[in-house]
Amino acid sequence: MKVLVTLLLLLFPMVFVAQQNTILPHPVVFKSMPGYIELDRSLSMDFSSLSSTIIQQLKTTGAYYHNLQLIDRTNKPLVIFKKLVNVPLDSYSINVNKQIIISYSSPKACYFAFHSLMQLIKSDDKGHLIINNCFVDDYPKYQWRGMHLDVARHFFQLDEIKQFLDVMAAYKFTTFHWHLTDDQGWRIEIKKYPKLTEIGAWRDSTVENHYTTSPRTYKVERYGGFYTQEQIKEIVQYAAQRNITVVPEIEMPGHARAALAAYPNYSCTGIQQEVPGLWGIFDDIFCSKEESILFLQDILSEIIPLFPSKYIHIGGDEAPKTRWKECNQCQAIMKENKLKDEHELQSYFIQRMDKFLVEKGKKLIGWDEILEGGLSPNAAVMSWRGFEGGIEAAKLGHEVVMSPGSHCYFDHYQGKGNEEPLAIGGYTNLEKVFDFNPVSPKMSREEANYVLGGQANLWTEYIPSFNQLTYMAFPRAIALSEALWCTEKTTYDAFEKTLIDSHFPLLKNKGINFSSSILKPSITFKRAVNGINVKLSSKSKEERFTLKEGSDHETEVNFTGSKEIEINRTNNSNQVQYEFVSLETGLQSKLKINNNPCLGVIVNYVTKPSDRYNSGDLTLVDGQFGARPWKGHEWIGFDTSVVIIEIDLLKKQKIDSLQISFLKDENSWIHLPYAIEYKNLKTNLGFGMAQSENFENEKQVLFIGKKVQKFRITIKTLDKIPLRMPGEGTQPWLFIDEISIKNK
Ligand SMILES: [Zn+2]
Structure with missing residues (x-):
């Protein structure tokens, strides 16, 4: 041998x-x-x-x-x-x-x-x-490989932006979309209107914690900053040296409070208000009168020579029509131009900007709301509320950049642990970004040709520092680059391996703070014959853990790499607790399982949940209540007004009461239902509950008191968010987690 x-x-x-x-x-x-x-x-x-x-x-x-x-x-x-x-x-x-x-x-x-x-x-x-x-x-697949950065909610220094551009360049990005103005701050010097930065660049307070927290508290401290035109040129040149085009965004007609704090005459009411320290959507927007349009065109006249970009972004999103409806001047313009509603007035407003930009040799791009009331003839559309706006624009023969919230919002959470920094909500992990395809299967080949590429957006309400900014951006931006560059993608596992082995050390070496959430041990749930199977697994096969079981840690087991626990469903409702402690890092993962007759049973979604918030049917019966602050992966979200779910308990058994847990977060457009119906699928007998029965509670209890195996729950929500609430007029979200049974 x-x-x-x-x-x-x-x-x-x-x-x-x-x-x-x-x-x-x-x-x-x-x-x-x-x-x-x-x-x-x-x-x-x-x-x-x-x-x-x-x-x-x-x-x-x-x-x-x-x-x-x-x-x-x-x-x-x-x-x-x-x-x-x-x-x-x-x-x-x-x-x-x-x-x-x-x-x-x-x-x-x-x-x-x-x-x-x-x-x-x-x-x-x-x-x-x-x-x-x-x-x-x-060679690349798409030409528009973009990253956006909001410097209005939080301000970033020139050196920080340069560092950000350095990393973008390393991953072959071509476009830096610079969100320079918003309600909370105007960040670019305009020589003709100095008050835009003297007043509009500064706010006196900033909301603390998540803006849905009640009661709200504020950090009272002057906050702000802006870039001089010389500094803007410096960044544009720095980016150009890295083959990156800077596309500026000047928001209009909405997200205008900072500008209107400086020049209130260009609003509908003329009333002076402060630069707000709160996030969200505000009623006060630019008036559509001629003076306001000329004011904004003056601003664009100073913007255009600073940015060689063919595209100028004018925002166009989230503009409530409340003020326009009450404004004599806006109403007069509608009448004069035979516009049938305020959406057409917005379209008129955008068309004025479109014409102006075209005359200056530029092209207008805006968020997908610019489709409402008729798309301006030359406009390109950036689709953020989903793929639909982009599909519609492509069908009309307009250029499209896809940037849907589901895959491209890097202000969402990327990891499941409690140690993730506070984010706006939603869950967009690395694999989801990797899976992004800017061309929807609903597009024909010809329509797909209008898709310039894709872009991730970094809104900074919850990103106060550069360290946190890079944490939210990387490595997700690298996965986005993979999605936009590669003609044929490798597998996610191959991507992840190259990332961890070769690029994490590179980022570390460059002093870039990035997220290593993908390296953390994960807890996954699977359906088992008599309940559920819970698995803790570590990327490192050598990592050692202690598993503690029960509220007093009655049992303790040591293991390496991964461990599975089988939990059998019980006839009563009781809680079991587990704690995994990594002996290497000391990090703990705690788990509380609400064991009950629903644990791991069969769930049939007659109504399909939204792709954005669908972590599978087991989520509803995995013994885990949806977390707060919610991230997205732990709730099932529906965007229809009727939701039907069927449950099979696998054997006939007596139920005392059925509990369904919902999420109420009206600032995020998530509303409680107004009616629930229950029906036994064998006997076809059931009952309903309607709004009068205290639908302010997130937990709804239906008293059954009968033997049952298969049953159906029909949940009804409003089909439109009421006026004067965030997201007014659109279909509210319904978030459920979880469905459980309580027996005495
Ligand atoms: Zn007006």
Whole structure:
């Protein structure tokens, strides 16, 4: 045997182990080859065919990754450049084999190629830089690969924005959507209207905790800041050096309170109000009168020369029509222009801006509300309330950027633990972002051509610091880049592995605070024959835990890696407690299971829950009540006015009472139902409960007192949120978790 091994070693002196790709987003083609090149802290390159702009970009990139110095050398350089023709837009290839050949089709492609090359460089055990022989061929799928940043709710310094752009560039983003104005602050100097920043850039207080917390408290402290036009130019140039276009957003006609605090005459009422320290939607918006339109066009006239971007974002979202309905001037404009309602008035308002921008050689882009009342002829649409707005715009032949809340809102939670920082709500984990596809299956091939790409939005109501901003952005932005770049995506597991192995160390090295929530142990629930199966699993197979069971920790078990517990449903209702403690990190995961005859039984959603809040039918009967503050994954959310759910208890048994738990969070458009009906599916007998019976309670109890196996619950909600409430006129959300039985 020993002889054979020796023989084999002689025959194959070098056993080739294929290297894994380390580039993110994943390239279209990656081929590993035997051998490697060892580098010192410099790279010799033949710069002779490159422009000075590109050379500067490559030098910055080399410094960003490995403090690499790039040396111009035409005699036997390590890296040479070649031009590619007749290939897809922004194509490049890299060939590493004794020499490094970068072939590129455009200056942008050359820049992308160099980022990929830098991501291929690894440090070996002795700290030497090496690059394994390989071949890469690559090009992007979508051109608009964007990140948005709201600097109105919280302000970020120039250096912070530059750092943010550095990381965006590393993941081949092309667009930085800079949300410069909102109710809580106006952040860009406008020379003709100095009060916009003198008054509008500052607020006297900021709401604390979640804005749905009751009673609300405020931190009374002057807060704000703004960018001078010189600083704006500095950022635009910094971004351009990284092949990133800055798209400015000036919000209109809504989200205008900061501007109106400075210039109240441009509102409908003319009443002076302060810059608010509260989040949400406000009734006071720009009046649609001629003076207000000219005021905003003056502002755009100063914006346009600052931003080379073809697109100028004018907001257009969340503009209540309350003031316009009561305003004589707005009503006169409607009459004069034969507009049938205030939505058409908004459309008129946006069209005035559209025409103005087109005359200046720009293109208007706005949030999907600009579809209401008729889409302006040249407008592009950024679809945020879902995919529908984008689909509608594409059908009308308008350009679309997809940015749906379900996949692209990075102000949502990304981890399940209580240690996650306070967020606005919703749950958008890394895998969900990875799964994002900006083209909806409801689009034809021709309609899909109108989709420019996608973008993630970082609203900063709950992001007060740069550290928290990068925590919310990364690594989700890297998953987004994967979704927008890759023509054919790899598996999520392959993406996650490359991310953890090669890019977490890179981010750490750059001092970027990022979320490692995906590394934390997870608790998952599965249906078992007589109840549920709870599994705690750690990404690290070596991590050791103690499991404590019962309220007094009656039993304690040590285990490594993962552990499953089976919980059998009981005839009565009682609570069982578990606690997992990691011996490595000391982190605890606590679990309270409300054991009852519903635990793990069959749930049939006759009404399908919204894709946005559907963590599966077991969620309703897993013994866990939905958490507060809610994140999204622990509730089942419906966006229809009638919800039908059927339950099969698997055997006939006596039920004393049935409890259904709902969530009430009207600021987030989540309302309680007004009626519930119960029906035994065998006997077809049942009863109903309506609004009069105290529907202020989140927990509703139905007294049954009979033997039953299968039953149906029909829940009815309003079909429109009442006037003067957040989200007025739209279908409210219904959130349920959980359904349980109480027996005496
Ligand atoms: Zn008005």
